Amino acid sequence: MKKLVHSLNAAGIEIFADWLKDPKGSAPTAMLDDPSYCVEIAKEFWVDINRVFDTTFELGKYLHEEVFHNVSDPVSLDSNTGMWAWISLAFISSLLSKSSTRNNKPLDLPHYLELSGQTGRRLGYRLIARTAWKLVRLHGPLAEIALGSKKSPWGEMAEQMTSRQEIFAHPSFWAVAFRLYRGPQGELRRGATSQRPASARKDPKNNAGKGGVRRLPSTFRQFDRTYLTRAMSLEQMLQVLPKEYQRWVAQS
Template identity: 55%
Template sequence: MKTEIRSLNNTGLATFSSWLEDPSGRAPIQILNDVAFTEAVDGGYMVDLSRTFATSYHFGEYLAMEVFPSDVDRFSLLANAGMWSWLSLAFINSLLKKGGVGAGKPLAKPHYILQSPRLAYRLIGRTAWDLVNLHGEAAKIALGSLRSPWGEMAEQMTARQEIYAHRSFWPVANALYSAPNGIPKRGATSQRTTKARQDPRNQAGLGGVRRLPLTFKQFERTYNLRKMTDEQILALLPKEYQRWLAS
């Protein structure tokens, strides 16, 4: 059964926020269609509240392919913070920790409620829709984790504005760091430590996703990467990246 998307008002946001701070009981999904906690959203967008999603990529794919039309005003939709919080609550069971310590509990509040423009990229539903809308299947590298709705790869690839919407960056990152099952390869998000830099034989962090934005920035002084294919860019990459293509 489909339900029309609404927006959490200040009362609804406060109710959801309180549960996120102390998720000892069930999420307050009873407020989703209550006019005391929500407001109407222009567009008449409908969602199936019975749907569940194994990954944030699948959630974003559903929103991009089945909920919001391709010609929707992107910036107007991104700006509707209350609507994204409503969607966070509506699909909260797909957006909780998947395993380990705290399994079944929510992540930090900015992943569900917009708390500041600086942290808008961490709002899972909003960013999942936007990335699939911008990059298609290449967005899976950031959103395809089966272990968490927001893994370290998502953080690294969305926190930097210069690569967030870079249409050439995402296919290259996907080719380098995506395993055959779509999840990030082990070690792809590792940081190059001081100890590793002092040992020429230590490859930890080399060619990882933390270094790729810098490589792109250096290349863009000479090449127009936005007009090149991912194959052309991959052929230009320094030797440190080759091990990721071979793995």
């Protein structure tokens, strides 16, 4: 069913937030075209609210290629928090937890709504639908490395690759991460998001957690002191990566 994209007003956002905090019964999707809870936006965009997506990457690809294509003012679209709340509600069935303990339950509030004030600005990257659209728009198929999980609409890879502004839009970072951590069948390589334990830090011979995505941003920060990394090709980046990444390069 095609619906014209709207923006949830304050009353609509409050009702949606209440449901997210205490999800009894079905999501309040009846608000999607109720003028008491939503308002029209400046331009016409249409979505098929019956679409269901196996991964957040698929949702982002749909929004970029079929809904918000040829957008002349992406900054204005990005900042329309009421519209992204509407989008979150429209596709809520694809954005719920898939874990065994919280199956079909919402994740934390910032994954669907932008909170007010400084907290909202700090956690804005977690608004799943908006970030999915932005990443596919910026990085195309490379965005799948962060958004391709079928186990959760927002996995650890998404958190690690979007929480730092210096790498969010960094083309070389995404190309390297895609090469290192994506398996031959599109799966995430085992250990890609592992954290280096405190015990391993005391033992130079212990390689646990080395070369993973948690360490890659700091490697890029160090490189930026010497190289113009945004202008480097993927092969150039792979050649200068430290030794700890070589096993990942060899497997790619």
